[in-house]
Amino acid sequence: MFPFRVLPLALALSLGAGISVSQAQTLRWANQGDPQTMDPHSQNEALTNAVNNHVYENLVGRGDNLELVPELAERWQQTGPLTWRMWLRKGVKFHDGAPFTADDVVFSVERASMPTSQMNQYAAAMGKPVKIDDHTVEFRLERPNPVFLEHASSFHIMNRAWAIKKKAEKPLDYKNREETFAARNANGTGPFMLRSREPDIRTVLTRNPAYTGARKAVGNVQEVVFTPIKSDQTRVAALLSDGVNFVQDPAPQDVLRLQQNPAIKVVQGMENRVIFLGMDQQRDELINSSIKGKNPFKDKRVRQAIYQAIDTDTLVRNTMRNQAVVTGCITPSPLGCFADLEPRAYRFDLEAARKLLADAGYPGGFEVGMDCPNNRYVNDEEICIAVTGMLAKIGIKVNLATLPRANYFPKLEKHDTSFYMLGWGGAITDPQTTLDPVLHSPPTPSSKKGLYNYGRYTNPRMDQAINAAATETDPEKRKQFVRQALSEHREQVHHIPLHRQFIPWAARSNVDLKHYADNAVRAWTMTVR
Known part of the structure; x- marks a missing residue:
């Protein structure tokens, strides 16, 4: 310490x-x-x-x-x-x-x-x-x-x-x-x-x-x-x-000690922000990977294997010092999701993960590059380091590169990544402002949606539900379209939700x-x- x-x-x-x-x-x-x-x-x-x-x-x-x-x-x-x-x-x-x-x-x-x-x-x-x-x-x-x-x-x-x-x-x-x-x-x-x-x-x-x-x-x-x-x-x-x-983002490991200092005050609460991992699901061959001629991330079994190899409870307990809550939903706020979609979609299970990799044709795993920010989210670099250790247990060797936000986000915008971390949040709790920019298929000449779909997957079934929710004015009907979109995203493991982070603010007394x-x-x- x-x-x-x-x-x-x-x-x-x-x-x-x-x-x-x-x-x-x-x-x-x-x-x-x-x-x-x-x-x-x-x-x-x-x-x-x-x-x-x-x-x-x-x-x-x-x-x-x-x-x-x-x-x-x-x-x-x-x-x-x-x-x-x-x-x-x-x-x-x-x-x-x-x-x-x-x-x-x-x-x-x-x-x-x-x-x-x-x-x-x-x-x-x-x-x-x-x-x-x-x-x-x-x-x-x-x-x-x-x-x-x-x-x-x-x-x-x-x-x-x-x-x-x-x-x-x-x-x-x-x-x-x-x-x-x-x-x-x-x-x-x-x-x-x-x-x-x-x-x-x-x-x-x-x-x-x-x-x-x-x-x-x-x-x-x-x-x-x-x-x-x-x-x-x-x-x-x-x-x-x-x-x-005033420090907007004290490290979680320092919060308890700051709380005990009479010259300092700490206020905190859960932020409307979800932290998740994304994978390139568009290229026919991944960049920075040992696999040539194909893209393992196009196979849902590989995406699910990665999900099941990540122990989110341990991440929250050890890396985040309990300053986060595990979620299986991709929306920044629980208010934008559904109670039954909040738990993890697939449980942490290393044996199941290894079997999924073997079934997909990668019994020995593979090597892949991963990009993470080091000054954007709470403990972002530490989370990615922990994830690389977890994935090593199923044979996936991650070559991690961490960058300051000024360099990191332009890299994502240029799609110069195979595996990455992203957070999404803000004041809005309505799910549409996640569905349209993050979950929808990539932009086309006729649609500006999917700008932050850096994995560039396409899912017409999910797009149909997202687009219907974007124009449906009947609240109950709209809820059903939102549920369809979130359920399809969850089933296909297009992203891997990790947690919703808590944000402590620390200031002089x-x-x-x-x-x-x-x-x-x-x-x-x-x-x-």
């Missing part, structure tokens, strides 16, 4: 640099990772979204219990089976002083629908935005959308004139390392303004003095200094030495904060005494 120590002087000075207001009003926030970009439409990644969410707002927001609430749209109405109308707040200004109008909404929905946007499945599902007047927008859909308001809460609104002036009309292509003005600069309507952005070093936000929106300031934070600190040990040391006053199930920090609700 790491012995807690004083933060090294050089790092302490670095963390403190750039603080220009009273320490009592500054949230010094640390996380193992760093936001990927300030472009609000480019990447759909939780930390990136959480930081951008201080600067930008959505049409529909989230309340304290993650319920849908008015934000830039003050009210809305479904005016027909295929039309929604939204009335926008008046008097709202962007950080550069430009007025917020319907033109910005139309521009943002269209921008977020572009191919380089990872928000495109949500924005495109809202239909065609049409300006009625400066503060009214109508959305004309091609088909019914029972989760229209959920989609309206899923991406941020930009200023059209600013984006055009800065040549940022399109979301930057992150996976190909594109840089645009929007990567390090921002102009939103939110409660904080972006003052400076130094990737992998520091991001500084300052309170927007002109903000009068829906995110009421119940705290006193005037400045946010975000610092990525990859090492668990160094991150905790920074907290203990007051180099930072003078920081007042509330934990949210979407793991999104909301600095405007926090107080530093």
Whole structure:
């Protein structure tokens, strides 16, 4: 166990640099990772979204219990089976002083629908935005959308004139390392303004003095200094030495000791996030594998063998220090699943796993490469190391590569992987926002679904149920389509669910904060005494 120590002087000075207001009003926030970009439409990644969410707002927001609430749209109405109308707040200004109008909404929905946007499945599902007047927008859909308001809460609104002036009309292509003005600069309507952005070093936000929106300031934070600190040990040391006053992701093995320290407070709860493994089920020959001329992962027996060789109870108990709960469902929240689908689909059984491999033609196992992040999910690298040891027991030799999130996600987007870890979650508990982007067959010219189906399997039967659920407005009928899709996914072992992680937040005792199930920090609700 790491012995807690004083933060090294050089790092302490670095963390403190750039603080220009009273320490009592500054949230010094640390996380193992760093936001990927300030472009609000480019990447759909939780930390990136959480930081951008201080600067930008959505049409529909989230309340304290993650319920849908008015934000830039003050009210809305479904005016027909295929039309929604939204009335926008008046008097709202962007950080550069430009007025917020319907033109910005139309521009943002269209921008977020572009191919380089990872928000495109949500924005495109809202239909065609049409300006009625400066503060009214109508959305004309091609088909019914029972989760229209959920989609309206899923991406941020930009200023059209600013984006055009800065040549940022399109979301930057992150996976190909594109840089645009929007990567390090921002102009939103939110409660904080972006003052400076130094990737992998520091991001500084300052309170927007002109903000009068829906995110009421119940705290006193005037400045946010975000610092990525990859090492668990160094991150905790920074907290203990007051180099930072809030750590969003303390390592599970440190939580008990932090709870016993009177200078520290820990708040925690289960996050709306499921951690799972995926496999390339598209290539005829796997990359980074000892098997030539074919792809073992196309055989359900191999996928099931891997599932049955992984002891998820041990992962939760030992690797996660009981800071997670085992699940057999792929939805981020139990509210989006069914009680009978929550347990594992197939029990942990090494003998059964070995027999499945032998029946599939791999009695001695095989060798395969695996990719995992090392600074995205709780104990992500440690989980993958444990999995490699478990799979070795059935003869599968895993060559593990772990990468920081900045390199890891572009690798997945390029499908440069055979076997990988992914987590999926956020504020939305409705299963559709997992079914469409993660479980559906890969994108086609006529469909933007399946963007995060990095295994690139195709399953027409499951697609049919997913597509039916996406347009069915009768709640009971829709439940049946959702059940069909989740059951088919479970039966075919297209992914291997591991657990839903708990998220402890640790802060100095003078920081007042509330934990949210979407793991999104909301600095405007926090107080530093």
